Structure formats: C-alpha cells, structure tokens
Amino acid sequence: MSSAAYPVTIEKPAIQVQDITKSFMNAEGDEIHVLAGITMDIPQKEFVSIVGPSGCGKSTIFNIVAGLLEPTTGKVLVGGDEIGRKTGHVGYMMQRDLLLPWRTILDNVTIGLEVKGLPRNERRDLAMTYLERYGLDSFAKAYPSTLSGGMRQRVALIRTLVTQPDIILLDEPFSALDYQTRLVLEDEILSILKNEGKTGVLITHDIEEAISVSDRVFVMSKRPTYVKKTYQVGLAAEHGSAMKARTDARFKQFFETIWSELDIQMGRSS
Amino acid sequence: MENASQGMKLQESKTVSASQKRWLKPQQAAAMRQWASAMAWRFIIIAVIIAVWETAVRMELVNAFLLGSPSAIVQTAFSMLQSGQLVSDAFATVNATVIGFVAGSLLGSLVGLLLWFSSKLSRIIDPFVVALNGVPKIALAPMIIIWFGSGIFSKIALASVATFIVALLSAYQATHQIDQSQIHLMKSFGANRGQIFTKIIVPSSLPWIISAFRINIGLALVSVVGGEFISSNKGLGHMIFVEGNLFNLPAVWVGVFTLMLVATCLYTCVSIIEKKLLPWNDSTQASNKSAGV
Numbered sequence: 001m002s003s004a005a006y007p008v009t010i011e012k013p014a015i016q017v018q019d020i021t022k023s024f025m026n027a028e029g030d031e032i033h034v035l036a037g038i039t040m041d042i043p044q045k046e047f048v049s050i051v052g053p054s055g056c057g058k059s060t061i062f063n064i065v066a067g068l069l070e071p072t073t074g075k076v077l078v079g080g081d082e083i084g085r086k087t088g089h090v091g092y093m094m095q096r097d098l099l100l101p102w103r104t105i106l107d108n109v110t111i112g113l114e115v116k117g118l119p120r121n122e123r124r125d126l127a128m129t130y131l132e133r134y135g136l137d138s139f140a141k142a143y144p145s146t147l148s149g150g151m152r153q154r155v156a157l158i159r160t161l162v163t164q165p166d167i168i169l170l171d172e173p174f175s176a177l178d179y180q181t182r183l184v185l186e187d188e189i190l191s192i193l194k195n196e197g198k199t200g201v202l203i204t205h206d207i208e209e210a211i212s213v214s215d216r217v218f219v220m221s222k223r224p225t226y227v228k229k230t231y232q233v234g235l236a237a238e239h240g241s242a243m244k245a246r247t248d249a250r251f252k253q254f255f256e257t258i259w260s261e262l263d264i265q266m267g268r269s270s
Numbered sequence: 271m272e273n274a275s276q277g278m279k280l281q282e283s284k285t286v287s288a289s290q291k292r293w294l295k296p297q298q299a300a301a302m303r304q305w306a307s308a309m310a311w312r313f314i315i316i317a318v319i320i321a322v323w324e325t326a327v328r329m330e331l332v333n334a335f336l337l338g339s340p341s342a343i344v345q346t347a348f349s350m351l352q353s354g355q356l357v358s359d360a361f362a363t364v365n366a367t368v369i370g371f372v373a374g375s376l377l378g379s380l381v382g383l384l385l386w387f388s389s390k391l392s393r394i395i396d397p398f399v400v401a402l403n404g405v406p407k408i409a410l411a412p413m414i415i416i417w418f419g420s421g422i423f424s425k426i427a428l429a430s431v432a433t434f435i436v437a438l439l440s441a442y443q444a445t446h447q448i449d450q451s452q453i454h455l456m457k458s459f460g461a462n463r464g465q466i467f468t469k470i471i472v473p474s475s476l477p478w479i480i481s482a483f484r485i486n487i488g489l490a491l492v493s494v495v496g497g498e499f500i501s502s503n504k505g506l507g508h509m510i511f512v513e514g515n516l517f518n519l520p521a522v523w524v525g526v527f528t529l530m531l532v533a534t535c536l537y538t539c540v541s542i543i544e545k546k547l548l549p550w551n552d553s554t555q556a557s558n559k560s561a562g563v
C-alpha cells in the first residue's frame with residue numbers, strides 16, 4: 001500500500017513507533033534490555049493510553065518519542081517523518097514536574113513560549129489565561145517551593161498546554177492530584193484535545209483513568225517490554241466525557257480484562 | 271458539577287495563601303526578638319572587654335606599650351581621622367579590593383560557565399585549574415609587584431587572580447551539578463544550546479557562584495592587604511606594617527579595627543546582592559540567618 005496512491009484520504013499516523021529496542025548499562029556495567037521491540041501506531045486526533053508495570057520502560061518510550069533519548073534500534077516517525085535527533089515536535093509533560101525553582105509560577109509557565117520566541121506580552125497574557133482557568137492565577141508571582149505537589153503538577157500541565165502542541169505526551173500527569181481534581185482535569189484535557197483536534201498519549205498506572213479517557217489502550221508487558229495487547233475503548237469519545245464514560249456498562253468489562261492482563265505485575269507506580 | 275469543583279479549587283488556593291500570610295507574622299516577631307537579644311549581648315561583651323582591658327592597663331597589670339589601650343586607640347583613631355590619613359588608607363584598600371573582586375569574580379564565573387559549552391576543553395584544563403587553586407595566591411605577590419609596580423594596579427591584579435580562580439572553579443563545578451532532566455525539559459520545547467545555557471545553566475549555577483563571591487570578598491581583602499605589606503605607599507596594610515615597625519600599637523589596632531569594619535561592610539554588600547539575585551532561594555536565607563547570629 002503506497003500513500004502516493006491515496007494522497008488525500010489516507011492520513012499518516014501522528015506517531016509511528018517502529019520496532020524500538022532500548023538497553024541501558026547499569027552501575028555494574030551489565031546491559032539491561034528495557035524495551036524488547038515496541039511497535040505502536042498512534043492515529044491523528046486520538047487519545048491513547050499506555051499502561052504497564054512500574055519500571056517497564058513507559059517513560060523511556062516517551063523520552064525516545066520526544067527525541068531526548070536515542071533508541072538502541074528502531075525508529076520513530078512523527079507526522080510521517082523520522083525524528084532523528086530533532087526535539088520540540090511534541091509537547092511533553094514529564095513524570096517529574098521539573099518546575100524551575102528560580103522562576104515564579106508565571107515564568108515557569110511561559111518558558112516553552114520563550115524558547116519558541118513569543119514576545120513577552122503575548123506569552124504573559126496567554127499564560128495568565130491558562131492560570132486563571134486552572135485556579136492558579138493568585139500564585140502567578142509565587143515561587144514553586146511554596147506550592148503543594150498537586151498544584152505543582154497542574155502548573156507543569158499548564159506549561160505543556162500553553163505551547164499548544166499538536167501532539168501531547170502526558171507521563172502520569174495526575175498522580176499527585178486528589179480524586180475530584182483528577183476527574184475534572186481528565187475531562188478538561190479530553191475536551192482540549194477533542195476540540196482542538198490534537199493527539200494525546202497518556203501514561204498512567206490508573207487503569208480506570210486509561211479506560212475513561214482513551215480511544216485506545218496499549219498494555220505493556222513486564223521487562224523486556226513489548227506491547228502485550230491493544231484495546232479499542234472509545235467510551236469517552238462516545239459519551240463526550242470521561243466522567244460519563246465511567247458509568248458505561250462496558251467500563252467494568254474493560255477494567256476486568258485489562259486488570260487480568262496486567263494481573264499481579266501491576267505494582268505501585270514509581 | 272465541573273464548575274462547582276473548580277470553585278472549590280479556587281477556595282482552596284485562597285485559603286492556602288491567606289494562612290501563609292498569617293504564619294509569617296509570629297515568625298517575624300520571634301526573629302526580631304532573637305535579633306534584639308543577640309545585639310544586646312554583643313554590646314555587653316564588647317563593653318566588658320573594653321572595661322577589663324582599660325582597667326588592666328591603668329592598674330599596670332599588662333604592658334600598655336605592648337598591648338595598647340582602648341583610650342589610646344580612640345585618641346589615635348581621632349587624630350588619624352582628622353589628618354585624613356585613615357580615610358585615604360581605607361579608601362585605597364577598599365578600592366583595590368572591590369575592583370579586584372569584581373573583575374576577578376565576574377570574569378572567573380563567566381569563563382567557568384562558558385566551559386559548559388566544551389566538555390573537551392574543560393576536561394583538558396581541569397588539572398591546571400585545580401593546581402592553580404592549590405597555590406596560596408599571596409605567593410604570586412612578588413612577581414605581580416614586579417610586573418605591575420607598587421601602586422594600586424598590583425593590588426588589583428593580586429585580588430583579581432585570587433578571586434578569578436575560585437570563581438572559575440565554583441562556576442565550572444556548578445554547571446556539572448545541574449539536573450539533567452531540566453535540560454531535557456528545555457530540549458523537549460526545542461531549545462538550542464544557547465537557550466539552555468541562559469535559561470538553565472546560568473540561573474541554576476547562580477547559588478554556587480554567589481557563595482564563591484562570599485569566599486572571594488575575603489580573599490580579595492587578604493590579597494590586597496598582603497600586597498600592601500610587601501610593597502606599597504598607601505592602604506591599611508601599608509599603615510599597619512609601618513606603624514608596627516615603629517611599635518605604635520594603638521595605630522596598629524586602629525588599622526586592624528578598620529579592616530574588621532571594612533570586611534563586615536563588604537560581606538554585608540555581598541549578602542544584599544545575594545538576596546537580590548536569589549529571592550527564590552530559601553536555603554540561602556536560612557544560612558544567612560544562622561551565619562548572622
């Protein structure tokens with residue numbers, strides 16, 4: 001099948017991960033095979049989740065897709081082009097919030113816009129609208145050390161969203177949030193992605209979260225890691241909301257199937 | 271439902287900031303009380319030392335010629351102030367110290383930071399810098415005085431050299447302590463090396479650089495005074511050296527106390543600069559407090 005034959009109708013997947021392997025050296029100099037060969041196609045405008053045991057290499061996959069880490073073998077295509085050593089093609093909210101302690105909350109949020117060369121006034125205005133939307137505007141001038149873990153995580157999320165990337169990688173974005181805030185933010189993210197036609201990839205250790213927001217769930221094996229199973233879920237898309245997706249009868253079925261697929265491997269997240 | 275919980279978030283954030291404000295007041299009051307009591311004790315200690323010293327001299331328990339006496343020191347200080355000698359000596363020393371400190375510290379920090387761009391170059395020169403750092407800088411004084419003469423330039427050069435190396439080493443080491451994930455974060459936004467340098471490397475090295483400044487201000491003063499001992503016609507070091515040779519102990523004491531005053535003022539300036547540059551750094555504020563008591 002050649003895309004040249006159907007130049008208009010066939011959309012390239014947003015992200016193509018093609019048979020990626022990754023090994024690390026540990027302290028003793030032994031090679032540790034983390035990724036055994038990951039292949040994933042993430043279609044445009046879909047919201048997909050990756051679940052898998054702690055330490056199986058989920059964050060490593062994100063680092064490779066974002067261009068921060070080179071795979072041992074295999075390649076990543078974004079929008080049909082190989083990423084090579086390029087970075088900046090995806091918005092990436094990392095597992096740690098990484099707020100810069102010397103910058104105020106406002107200046108932390110604007111850092112991506114600064115890198116992209118947006119004028120000072122524009123980036124401040126844009127950042128303030130986002131901070132207001134997430135109830136953090138009163139902390140614009142505060143330093144990160146004065147914020148709670150949940151607040152810091154929301155700031156990190158805003159820092160990623162404010163650059164308005166077409167593809168967003170979210171590595172356990174809600175882990176420090178209380179249950180209610182998490183539900184609200186899941187729906188918020190979902191509507192941002194759907195309204196603006198963006199592609200999202202979510203790493204989570206919360207199976208319910210994965211089922212309630214995703215079009216598709218990738219379940220990872222334990223190390224050396226491969227994609228064990230892929231589930232077409234799509235409840236959120238059907239109901240238009242992650243919260244409503246949780247009330248669907250199929251929700252529980254998906255939960256039980258994915259849970260058994262992960263069974264006891266699913267330890268606590270790191 | 272969504273609106274309600276967002277409203278809850280807003281309330282939660284307001285109460286946090288309000289309670290933070292309420293927290294500060296008793297803490298500040300306690301800090302003020304501690305400071306006042308420490309100051310009172312300091313005055314008492316000084317008063318007791320002066321009283322004991324003066325009494326001991328008057329009762330001829332100690333030799334006034336070898337030790338000087340508070341009253342003679344005050345008299346000498348007044349006459350040196352009136353003649354303008356003390357001020358001009360102090361000015362010469364402070365001038366050379368500040369210029370040498372600023373030049374050496376800024377240049378050293380800059381070079382140390384810029385080495386981040388070339389790990390190869392920094393690996394090559396690393397042992398040289400370490401070796402230079404190990405040399406007591408005052409050993410360079412005779413050479414520097416031969417090159418720059420006995421005027422202020424040799425003192426500035428001495429202070430610059432001493433502070434340059436410490437600043438370079440701290441800045442260079444600071445760039446190696448940086449959280450690699452912060453660099454990853456910048457890269458994920460597509461930042462180039464220049465942007466990573468100005469937005470991550472420089473600001474996160476700043477606490478190290480500033481703490482080198484604290485060491486350097488003392489080093490600069492020691493270098494200048496040492497240089498003045500060896501060869502000069504001005505400055506507090508010169509004055510102390512000359513008066514010491516004349517066995518004029520009260521004048522030596524005046525010089526020593528003026529140096530103490532100068533050192534305290536310079537340290538205070540560096541601390542003020544530190545607070546201005548690192549408003550986010552709680553730990554430095556804490557260490558200021560503990561160092562201040």
Ligand SMILES: Nc1ncnc2c1ncn2[C@@H]1O[C@H](COP(=O)(O)OP(=O)(O)O)[C@@H](O)[C@H]1O
Pocket residue numbers: 024025026034053054055056057058059060061270
């Ligand atoms: N830079 C690295 N050097 C060595 N080992 C690493 C590195 N990054 C990750 N690892 C190892 O790879 C494995 C997977 O890590 P990670 O991707 O963070 O897992 P997950 O996000 O699924 O919990 C872990 O065992 C971790 O120790």
Ligand SMILES: [Mg+2]
Pocket residue numbers: 058059060095171270
């Ligand atoms: Mg992880």
